[in-house]
Amino acid sequence: MARVVILGAGVSGHTAAMVLRKKLSREHDVVVVTPNRRWNWIPSNIWVGVGLMGKDDVTFELAPIYERLGIDYRQAKGVELHPEGAGDAKHPFVTVEYTSDAQRGVREDLAYDYLINATGPKLNFAATPGLGPEGNSLSVCTFDHAAQTAEALRAAIERMKGGEKLTFVVGTGHGTCTCEGAAFEYVFNLEFEIRNAGVRDAARIVFLTNEAELGDFGVGGLQIQRGGYVVPSRSFAESLFVERGVEWIVGAHVSRVDPREVQYETLDGEMHTLAFDFAMLLPPFTGVGLRAVDRAGEDITAKLFAPNGFMRVDADYTAKPYEEWKARDWPKTYQSPLYGNVFAVGIAFAPPHALSRPRKTKNGTVVAPAPPRTGMPSGIMGRTVALSIADMITKGATSPTRHASMGEMGAACVASAGVGFWKGTAVSMTMFPVVPDYEKYPEAGRDLRHTVGEIGSAGHWIKRILHHLFIYKAKARPGWWMIPE
Amino acid sequence: MSVRSEQSRNAMKPTGWVLFWRTFMPYQLWRFVIVNIRMMVMIWKSHG
Numbered sequence: 209m210a211r212v213v214i215l216g217a218g219v220s221g222h223t224a225a226m227v228l229r230k231k232l233s234r235e236h237d238v239v240v241v242t243p244n245r246r247w248n249w250i251p252s253n254i255w256v257g258v259g260l261m262g263k264d265d266v267t268f269e270l271a272p273i274y275e276r277l278g279i280d281y282r283q284a285k286g287v288e289l290h291p292e293g294a295g296d297a298k299h300p301f302v303t304v305e306y307t308s309d310a311q312r313g314v315r316e317d318l319a320y321d322y323l324i325n326a327t328g329p330k331l332n333f334a335a336t337p338g339l340g341p342e343g344n345s346l347s348v349c350t351f352d353h354a355a356q357t358a359e360a361l362r363a364a365i366e367r368m369k370g371g372e373k374l375t376f377v378v379g380t381g382h383g384t385c386t387c388e389g390a391a392f393e394y395v396f397n398l399e400f401e402i403r404n405a406g407v408r409d410a411a412r413i414v415f416l417t418n419e420a421e422l423g424d425f426g427v428g429g430l431q432i433q434r435g436g437y438v439v440p441s442r443s444f445a446e447s448l449f450v451e452r453g454v455e456w457i458v459g460a461h462v463s464r465v466d467p468r469e470v471q472y473e474t475l476d477g478e479m480h481t482l483a484f485d486f487a488m489l490l491p492p493f494t495g496v497g498l499r500a501v502d503r504a505g506e507d508i509t510a511k512l513f514a515p516n517g518f519m520r521v522d523a524d525y526t527a528k529p530y531e532e533w534k535a536r537d538w539p540k541t542y543q544s545p546l547y548g549n550v551f552a553v554g555i556a557f558a559p560p561h562a563l564s565r566p567r568k569t570k571n572g573t574v575v576a577p578a579p580p581r582t583g584m585p586s587g588i589m590g591r592t593v594a595l596s597i598a599d600m601i602t603k604g605a606t607s608p609t610r611h612a613s614m615g616e617m618g619a620a621c622v623a624s625a626g627v628g629f630w631k632g633t634a635v636s637m638t639m640f641p642v643v644p645d646y647e648k649y650p651e652a653g654r655d656l657r658h659t660v661g662e663i664g665s666a667g668h669w670i671k672r673i674l675h676h677l678f679i680y681k682a683k684a685r686p687g688w689w690m691i692p693e
Numbered sequence: 694m695s696v697r698s699e700q701s702r703n704a705m706k707p708t709g710w711v712l713f714w715r716t717f718m719p720y721q722l723w724r725f726v727i728v729n730i731r732m733m734v735m736i737w738k739s740h741g
């Protein structure tokens with residue numbers, strides 16, 4: 209009998225748990241430890257943030273699903289890993305702290321044979337003074353944040369209807385943010401809703417981003433084959449911004465958010481301020497702050513985790529200049545190099561390097577979009593690691609049997625640009641691979657046959673269908689396992 | 694609805710014709726099929 213403990217029930221952890229439960233017989237335990245009571249389809253938080261969806265549209269209770277599937281669910285957060293056990297007890301365990309109302313603050317040691325760290329990001333609002341819903345800006349990263357943002361938008365629209373002219377700032381709240389695609393989606397949904405409300409002329413909308421150019425998306429941009437040309441994603445992105453009347457500021461590190469003013473530095477070293485009435489700025493991400501301790505009680509956090517708190521896995525972490533970065537630096541199995549029964553998937557693993565060229569301002573401030581680990585790769589990692597562990601348990605495999613490198617995997621992304629069956633549109637993109645591979649594809653780093661994008665209603669319909677499909681799958685409804693990540 | 698003019702001048706702008714096709718139902722139904730096929734190919738290539 210084996211016990212697999214999964215920390216985190218987001219896209220990657222929930223996928224891993226469901227796949228493991230399907231693959232392993234009931235003599236084996238699958239345990240999910242996650243502080244949230246409800247599962248959240250995070251991509252649709254964008255629509256919550258403009259008031260088109262509510263909490264129940266994008267979340268559901270986890271407990272009944274796990275009970276039905278036979279997964280042992282603990283509403284708790286992992287705090288400390290003991291991969292060698294402690295003292296004379298050699299069995300590895302993880303210390304968890306309950307977050308449920310009934311047991312809040314109670315700690316327990318959970319023994320494991322295999323551990324999957326799928327804890328996602330800590331939303332590091334503290335990196336920028338004044339950033340975030342507890343400061344002076346808004347967010348759409350959680351459904352509560354998004355609901356609060358929708359309220360603020362509603363109030364702003366009322367003010368514009370009353371004759372005021374307002375400035376909206378949307379983007380990234382620090383030079384090292386990731387998830388620029390989410391900010392991109394939000395700005396166009398916001399613009400669309402303001403236009404629908406009939407007050408577009410009263411709104412100045414500014415996109416403030418750490419990307420050195422629009423269309424970078426933290427993946428170093430894309431070269432897209434279209435109309436007989438190979439065109440940089442920048443051209444398409446700028447075109448959309450101009451068409452929709454959204455201004456942009458690129459290469460920006462936000463250094464401070466005051467009640468109605470954002471301070472930022474650009475790559476030329478200039479310091480600027482921008483007054484706003486409404487600001488939705490994403491935070492940078494770090495790891496969630498798990499500690500690790502060896503059998504003797506020594507802190508080994510710095511061995512297991514990178515300085516940003518994400519877990520080291522089978523990647524090549526040698527520091528090297530941008531020109532020497534290779535797709536093969538990226539991990540394949542997501543196994544910890546120190547402990548063969550520990551894995552990290554989704555946002556929780558430490559990327560070996562960025563994808564977008566890191567830059568510094570003239571004053572030395574780092575402006576370096578972090579690499580996104582979006583839903584599809586995160587889900588695939590969760591499934592891949594689950595299958596490897598199942599093989600290790602049932603077939604006695606001594607090393608992971610499955611691979612899923614972001615250097616060999618593609619991604620399909622649909623970025624909403626406004627909601628509506630007839631007038632709604634979205635950008636549908638596929639890229640292959642996610643991590644550019646200039647050895648294999650010297651021209652553009654990616655396979656141009658599979659790196660394509662277009663905008664139209666079709667994309668919106670797909671986005672809408674995916675919303676329902678992924679929630680259906682996450683609820684483990686009949687045939688869920690046939691729906692790919 | 695004014696974008697800073699130098700940003701606007703340097704970007705490609707879609708014509709009315711391009712905008713029309715983006716939401717023209719019969720054409721978008723066709724694109725729906727094509728984009729879905731593309732995504733299925735990507736999913737197939739990525740689930741090693």
Ligand SMILES: Cc1cc2nc3c(=O)[nH]c(=O)nc-3n(C[C@H](O)[C@H](O)[C@H](O)COP(=O)(O)OP(=O)(O)OC[C@H]3O[C@@H](n4cnc5c(N)ncnc54)[C@H](O)[C@@H]3O)c2cc1C
Pocket residue numbers: 215216217218219220221241242243244250251252253254284285286287326327328329348349387390496553554555556581582583584586621622623
């Ligand atoms: C606003 C927004 C829009 C997005 N839109 C898209 C999109 O359109 N398409 C797309 O592909 N991707 C999108 N993404 C990215 C996508 O949400 C992520 O790729 C995905 O959620 C990553 O999955 P994950 O499992 O790594 O992390 P998460 O989904 O964040 O899950 C992490 C889980 O770990 C739990 N946890 C945290 N700390 C602990 C702890 N100490 N112990 C145990 N559990 C813990 C959390 O509660 C959570 O359940 C978007 C992201 C945002 C913020």
